[in-house]
Amino acid sequence: MASKLAVQFCGVLFAMLVPVSASAADTVLNGLDYPWDIEAHGGKIYVTEKSGTVGILADGSFTRLPVETSQPILDDRGGGLLGLAISPDFPDTGRIVLYQHYGTPDARMNRVIEAERLGDRWKETRVLIDAIPGHPLYNGGRVAFGPDGMLYVTTGWTENRERPQDLGSLAGKILRVTPDGEIPSDNPFAGSPVWSLGHRNPQGLAWDASGQLFAAEHGQSGHDEVNRIERGGNYGWPLIQGDETRDGLLAPLAHSGQSTWAPSGLTSDGDRLLLAGLRVNGILEVTTDGRVSEAYQAGERIRDVLVSDGVIYAITTNRSPRREGASEDRLIRLDP
Numbered sequence: 001m002a003s004k005l006a007v008q009f010c011g012v013l014f015a016m017l018v019p020v021s022a023s024a025a026d027t028v029l030n031g032l033d034y035p036w037d038i039e040a041h042g043g044k045i046y047v048t049e050k051s052g053t054v055g056i057l058a059d060g061s062f063t064r065l066p067v068e069t070s071q072p073i074l075d076d077r078g079g080g081l082l083g084l085a086i087s088p089d090f091p092d093t094g095r096i097v098l099y100q101h102y103g104t105p106d107a108r109m110n111r112v113i114e115a116e117r118l119g120d121r122w123k124e125t126r127v128l129i130d131a132i133p134g135h136p137l138y139n140g141g142r143v144a145f146g147p148d149g150m151l152y153v154t155t156g157w158t159e160n161r162e163r164p165q166d167l168g169s170l171a172g173k174i175l176r177v178t179p180d181g182e183i184p185s186d187n188p189f190a191g192s193p194v195w196s197l198g199h200r201n202p203q204g205l206a207w208d209a210s211g212q213l214f215a216a217e218h219g220q221s222g223h224d225e226v227n228r229i230e231r232g233g234n235y236g237w238p239l240i241q242g243d244e245t246r247d248g249l250l251a252p253l254a255h256s257g258q259s260t261w262a263p264s265g266l267t268s269d270g271d272r273l274l275l276a277g278l279r280v281n282g283i284l285e286v287t288t289d290g291r292v293s294e295a296y297q298a299g300e301r302i303r304d305v306l307v308s309d310g311v312i313y314a315i316t317t318n319r320s321p322r323r324e325g326a327s328e329d330r331l332i333r334l335d336p
Contacts, residue, residue, distance in 0.1 A: 025298055028313065029062055029331040035315040036141070037084040037265070038331070040308035042091070047315060047331065050080030054096065054115075054122050057331070067115060067122040071102040078321035079108060079134060082141030087114075087179060088149060096122070097151060099141045101134055108134025112143060112153055112181070128181030129193065133158045133171040137201075137321055138218075142265070144205040146213065150176050150184060152195065154202040154215065161238045164198050172199045172237060174215060174229060188232030198235040198249065204266025206273055208288055214253070216263040216275055224261045225252035226275065226286050254290040265304030269312070276302040276314060283314060283334070296334050 034050040045057040052073040055064040067073070073081050079101030087095040094116050103109045110132035115122040128151070132139075138156035146152055157164045157172035164172025167189055176195035178184055183193050196215075204216030204226075213229040223242040227235055227250070236249035245251060262279035273286040278301040285295035296312075303317040312334040319327035 025296070025314075025332045025334050027330050028333050029057060032315065032327075032329040032331060034080070034317050034319060034327040035329055035331070036080070036082045036303060036317070038304045038306045038313060038315050039084050039086050040306060040313075041086045045306075045308070045313065045331070046084060046086065046096070048081050048084045048098070050082065051075045052081045054081075054084065054098070065117065065121050067098065067124070069100060069102075069113065069115075069124045070127075071100070071111070074101045074103055074105070074108065074134075076101075076105055077136040079110075079136065079139055082139065083143040083154075085143040085145050085151065088145055089179075095125070097128065097143050097145075099139075099143050099153065101139060101141075103134060105136070108136070108139075110134045110139050110141070110155065112151075126181075129153060129170070129175065129177060131170070133160070133163065133169065135159060140199075140202050142203050142205050145179070146176075147207055147211045149179065151179055151181075152176050152205055152213070153193075154199070154205060154217075156201040157199065157237060164200065164237050165234070165239070167192060167194055167197065170194075173197050174199060174202060174205075195231065196229050196233045196235060198233075198237050198239070200237040203264045204275065206266040206268045208268050208273070209270070212288070214266060214268075214273055214286075214288075216266045218262060219256065219260070222256055222258040222260050224256040224263050226254045226263070226266070226273065226290075226292075228253045228288075253288075254286060254292050256292075262301075264302070265306075267305050267307050269307045274305045274307065274312070276305045278302065278317070283312075298332065298334075300330075 037048045039046045047055045083099035085097040112129040135158040140154035140156040142154040153175040163169040174196045175193040202217035261277045265276040275284040282297040300316040306313045316329040
């Protein structure tokens with residue numbers, strides 16, 4: 001386990017990471033190319049790859065299946081096939097939910113689709129949310145079903161300073177819809193899928209044992225955040241960041257200060273959150289009172305983290321979205 005040195009600054013707890021020896025990590029699967037999301041169900045592990053596949057690891061064998069969509073997947077820069085959520089009715093329907101980047105490099109969009117497995121492929125069955133503004137890098141992209149049975153979706157700010165604060169835009173938000181893509185009657189803004197606003201590029205969603213939602217998001221230059229998400233909350237971007245305050249805007253639970261974690265996937269493990277860090281090349285532990293420390297040092301860019309049956313899994317994306325070429329990634333299992 002890593003050494004920890006927590007410091008407090010202006011009321012916000014964050015951590016200085018102390019170099020430690022790498023935690024033991026076993027390779028479960030080699031040969032992945034820019035995986036983005038990892039989920040588990042029924043003893044199987046499901047992995048999205050940005051190029052447009054959802055693979056299944058079962059009984060030591062990995063089957064990579066393409067996703068057939070009505071709009072071609074735009075696999076370019078930070079866009080492609082991103083988030084994955086397994087529907088609560090999956091045992092009966094085989095349905096999954098995916099976050100898809102589409103359009104052209106000059107006219108990018110995102111949408112949330114439902115898909116089912118048909119033999120050797122996944123096939124889109126319907127669109128749940130469409131016309132989410134897209135960007136080469138800032139698309140959000142995480143989808144997850146909450147303990148309330150609703151579908152939550154993170155979206156990026158697209159480098160447009162107006163959109164995160166505009167309730168008429170789907171950009172820079174956390175959205176909440178029913179499994180059928182309808183707007184729940186108890187959403188905070190009537191007729192809107194927006195659950196919270198003022199986000200920059202949130203890529204992690206997780207609920208603790210009490211049902212509290214947390215989100216992780218990339219900051220502008222440093223000031224990466226973990227936020228405790230409240231219904232209708234405004235998290236301030238681009239009006240405030242870090243320790244800045246303003247009436248009506250919510251401060252983060254924890255942030256990285258002037259350094260960066262480059263946070264992506266987030267999961268709950270008992271009384272702590274585990275945060276995948278691309279820049280820190282490992283996994284951070286975040287307590288629900290905002291203490292951050294290094295949990296695992298992997299020596300690789302970690303995109304997402306999963307706890308399944310008490311085992312911690314992670315996927316790497318070792319190529320930056322700002323670069324070209326194969327990513328040469330793997331699925332790893334970490335010692336608890």
